[in-house]
Amino acid sequence: xxxxxxxxxxxxxxxxxxxxxxxxxxxxxxxxxxxxxxxxxxxxxxxxxxxxxxxxxxxxxxxxxxxxxxxxxxxxxxxxxxxxxxxxxxxxxxxxxxxxxxxxxxxxxxxxxxxxxxxxxxxxxxxxxxxxxxxxxxxxxxxxxxxxxxxxxxxxxxxxxxxxxxxxxxxxxxxxxxxxxxxxxxxxxxxxxxxxxxxxxxxxxxxxxxxxxxxxxxxxxxxxxxxxxxxxxxxxxxxxxxxxxxxxxxxxxxxxxxxxxxxxxxxxxxxxxxxxxxxxxxxxxxxxxxxxxxxxxxxxxxxxxxxxxxx
Numbered sequence: 001x002x003x004x005x006x007x008x009x010x011x012x013x014x015x016x017x018x019x020x021x022x023x024x025x026x027x028x029x030x031x032x033x034x035x036x037x038x039x040x041x042x043x044x045x046x047x048x049x050x051x052x053x054x055x056x057x058x059x060x061x062x063x064x065x066x067x068x069x070x071x072x073x074x075x076x077x078x079x080x081x082x083x084x085x086x087x088x089x090x091x092x093x094x095x096x097x098x099x100x101x102x103x104x105x106x107x108x109x110x111x112x113x114x115x116x117x118x119x120x121x122x123x124x125x126x127x128x129x130x131x132x133x134x135x136x137x138x139x140x141x142x143x144x145x146x147x148x149x150x151x152x153x154x155x156x157x158x159x160x161x162x163x164x165x166x167x168x169x170x171x172x173x174x175x176x177x178x179x180x181x182x183x184x185x186x187x188x189x190x191x192x193x194x195x196x197x198x199x200x201x202x203x204x205x206x207x208x209x210x211x212x213x214x215x216x217x218x219x220x221x222x223x224x225x226x227x228x229x230x231x232x233x234x235x236x237x238x239x240x241x242x243x244x245x246x247x248x249x250x251x252x253x254x255x256x257x258x259x260x261x262x263x264x265x266x267x268x269x270x271x272x273x274x275x276x277x278x279x280x281x282x283x284x285x286x287x288x289x290x291x292x293x294x295x296x297x298x299x300x301x302x303x304x305x306x307x308x309x310x311x
Contacts, residue, residue: 004081014044014139015044015135015137015139015140016043016044016045016048016050016052017041017042017043017044017050017052017088017135018041018042018043018044018140018141018142019039019040019041019042019134019135019140019141019142020040020041020042020142020143021039021040021142021143021144021145022037022038022039022040022134022142022143022144022145022187023037023038023039023144023145023147024036024037024038024132024144024145024146024147024190025037025146025147025149026112026146026147026148026149026150026192027149027150028103028119028148028149028150028151028155028194029150030104030154031102031104032100032101032102033100033101033102033103033112033119034062034098034099034100035098035099035100035101035131035132036096036097036098037095037096037097037098037099037132037133037134038094038095038096039094039095039096039097039134039142040092040093040094040095041088041092041093041094041095042092043090043091043092046091047090047091048090049087049088049089049090050088051084051085051086051087051088052084052085052088052095053082053083053084053135054082054083054084054085054133054134054135055081055082055126055128055129055133055134055135055136056078056081056082056083056099056129056132056133056134057080057081057111057129057130058101058102058106058111058130059099059100059101059129059130059132059133060099060100060101061078061083061097061098061099061133062098062099062100063096063097063098064076064083064085064095064096064097064098065095065096065097066085066088066089066093066094066095066096067089067093067094068094068096071085074086075087081129083097083133097132097133099132099133101130101131103119106130108130109122109260109261109262110122110123110126110127110130110262111123111127111128111129111130111131112130112131112192113260115258115259115260115261116219116258116259116260117195117196118155118193118194118195118196118197118258119150119155119192119193119194119195120192120193120195120256120258120260120261120273121190121191121192121193121273122261122262122263122266122273123187123188123189123190123191123266123268124188124189124263124266125188126188127188128187128188128190131190134187135187136187136188137186138186138188139186140186140187141184141185141186142184142185142187143181143182143183143184144161144162144180144181144185144190145162145165145178145179145180145181146160146161146162146178146179146180146181146190146192147176147177147178147179148160148176148177148178148179148192148194149170149174149175149176150174150175150176150194151173151174152169152173152174152175153173154195154196155194155195155196156175156196156197157193157194157195157196157197157217158175158176158177158193158194159177159179159191159192159193159194159217159254159256159271160177160179160181160190160191160192160193160271161179161181161185161189161190161191161268161269161270161271162179162180162181162182162250162269162270163179163180163181163182163250163251163252163270164177164178164179164251164252165178165179165180166178181250181269181270183249183269185269189267189268189269190268191266191268191271191273192271193217193254193256193258193271193273196219196220197217197218197219197220197256198217198218198219198220198223199215199216199217199218199223200215200216200218200223200226200227200229200230201213201214201215202214202230202234204233204234204237204238204248204253206237206241206247206248207241207247208247210247212237212248212250212251212252212253213251213252213253214230214233214234214252214253215252215253215254215255216229216230216233216254216255216256216257216279217254217255217256217257218256218257218276218279218280219257222257222276222280224282225279225280225281225282226257226279226280228281228286228291228294228295229255229279229280229281229294229298231295232294232295232298232299233253233255233298233302235295235299236298236299236302236303237253237302239299239303240302240303244303246303250269250270252270253270253272253302254270254271254272255272255273255274255279255298256271256272256273256274257274257275257276257279257280258273258274258275258276259275259276261273261274261275261276263275264278264297265278265297265298265300265301266301267300267301267302267304272298272301272302274297274298274301277290278293278294278297278298279294279298281294
């Protein structure tokens with residue numbers, strides 16, 4: 001595999017292409033997961049036809065299409081770190097890729113991986129390139145939908161960013177959930193969780209009177225330890241309104257407690273993923289410092305996405 005290259009601020013260049021919308025579809029499996037991506041691509045300079053360079057690591061490319069037409073050999077190049085569309089159309093176009101990944105073998109805690117039997121993502125700083133081919137850089141902002149399909153008995157909970165648009169049962173014991181995030185975000189804030197989880201539920205009424213559903217998801221045995229985390233979530237949302245006038249703009253806010261996570265927490269909008277030690281607390285074992293840490297980190301992660309809505 002080619003070695004990654006250091007990138008410095010002095011090396012920054014505007015992207016040749018922007019992405020407007022990204023529609024993802026995941027078929028989660030025990031041996032492999034299939035990821036289908038449909039991306040609307042917009043050239044930065046109208047009429048330009050530079051190669052489109054997409055990041056990708058540990059991906060198996062199944063197919064690539066532009067405007068519904070499958071590309072032939074010679075029209076694209078696949079390496080260990082990139083997929084290059086050599087001669088894309090000169091105007092706006094639709095790019096579709098299908099890839100296979102192996103979350104059960106992913107021990108990097110980046111991209112999509114298994115944690116205690118559940119699917120989980122961590123995309124900061126460059127984890128999204130382990131999920132699908134993409135311009136994995138924070139100045140590419142797009143609106144996302146995410147359809148997740150999995151076995152219902154193994155993975156009864158299917159979560160992603162945004163609002164839940166649709167869900168239902170399918171043949172063969174599978175079910176699906178469709179999530180839509182109506183606000184543009186960089187790909188490092190994409191999140192997906194699927195597994196055997198239960199939630200502590202509450203609501204928060206915003207300053208304009210909207211009622212937001214709040215859910216903190218953990219393995220069933222840990223649910224009693226989430227009371228302080230829920231208090232912290234509601235306090236953070238109120239603080240964001242009182243201090244900055246920033247009202248939460250979606251219908252639901254999910255927090256997931258994950259035992260195998262390479263950071264304290266991640267501020268994926270509407271689907272925060274936390275290391276368990278920064279969500280779970282009980283009076284029998286937690287110190288004052290533990291309670292303060294949970295309050296502080298939840299406040300940080302909840303309020304960070306308010307910044308992105310300014311752009």
